Amino acid sequence: MSQTPKIFDRKLIAMRRARARKLGPATFLLDRVAEELAERLSAVKRTFERAADIGTPTDDVRRVLTGKVGAFADVVADEETLPFAPGSLDLAVSALALQFVNDLPGTLIQIRCALKPDGLFLAALIGGESLTELRQAFAAAETEIEGGVSPRVAPFADLRDLGALLQRAGFALPVTDIDRVTVRYASPLDLMHDLRRMGAANALAERRRVPLRRATLKRMMEVYAERFAGADGRIVATFEIVWLSGWAPHESQQQPLAPGSAKARLADALHTTEIPAGEKSGR
Numbered sequence: 001m002s003q004t005p006k007i008f009d010r011k012l013i014a015m016r017r018a019r020a021r022k023l024g025p026a027t028f029l030l031d032r033v034a035e036e037l038a039e040r041l042s043a044v045k046r047t048f049e050r051a052a053d054i055g056t057p058t059d060d061v062r063r064v065l066t067g068k069v070g071a072f073a074d075v076v077a078d079e080e081t082l083p084f085a086p087g088s089l090d091l092a093v094s095a096l097a098l099q100f101v102n103d104l105p106g107t108l109i110q111i112r113c114a115l116k117p118d119g120l121f122l123a124a125l126i127g128g129e130s131l132t133e134l135r136q137a138f139a140a141a142e143t144e145i146e147g148g149v150s151p152r153v154a155p156f157a158d159l160r161d162l163g164a165l166l167q168r169a170g171f172a173l174p175v176t177d178i179d180r181v182t183v184r185y186a187s188p189l190d191l192m193h194d195l196r197r198m199g200a201a202n203a204l205a206e207r208r209r210v211p212l213r214r215a216t217l218k219r220m221m222e223v224y225a226e227r228f229a230g231a232d233g234r235i236v237a238t239f240e241i242v243w244l245s246g247w248a249p250h251e252s253q254q255q256p257l258a259p260g261s262a263k264a265r266l267a268d269a270l271h272t273t274e275i276p277a278g279e280k281s282g283r
Helices: 010-023 027-042 061-065 104-112 134-145 159-168 188-197 214-228
Strands: 048-054 089-094 114-126 172-185 235-247
Touching: 010 188, 027 061, 027 089, 027 114, 027 172, 027 235, 048 061, 061 089, 061 114, 104 114, 104 159, 134 188, 134 214, 134 235, 159 172, 159 235, 172 188, 188 214, 188 235, 214 235
Parallel strands: 048 089, 089 114
Antiparallel strands: 114 235, 172 235
16 A cells, blocks of 8 residues: 655644744735635635634634634644544635645545535645745755755645646536735845744755755855845745635536537637548648
């Protein structure tokens, strides 16, 4: 039996989130996502009586959805082992948490099973192109100073992979889209401080266990400024937020047409001449 690869140190992630709360968390991304989630949910013209927030590290989502759903399940659980009974939820939401799950396909299946028929899953997570500037700067600095690259920024999934995972998990009408957020900082150190206050510092299971060398850090900051600073000297950092939504299957949902059941020909709609397969059009 195959075992799920351990990409993230889940215990360390919990410790980093606790440290972020003590430091005074940087919540600007979560604030943005929570407000967007509430706006997206308001476009769905139905009532959700019982909802669950899966792993969001703050109470932002519950706060913005107060009055918009009947009640939230009062459960604290690991995102990889959900305690919900099958068909017990009308709505499952999550904000910037599922990117740190080792078995994301398994978690998505658990969420879909926990939803009632025609229940909705709506989530945002960090996407694969996030912090591309920091990745490139560290890679260049480590190659130059240390002769090799160590894993420092998580390999988050991209849009197409996540869409396929929704389908594999059995969600109906799956939708994915991207919101890119560009943030400007005085220096790469300010960015790294914010990441720590987000609880998002390096938690890879295969991370290097030795302290970052001063020379490597200095060179990383130089490369970052050379490649990604504006005319005012401030550097940019890109955060990619991937939105996922899907419904637990129900007979009332729109179904794809069976092959050959179309009532009109595409060629007629486009006012063109249909060419049977195997024939070539003349020039």
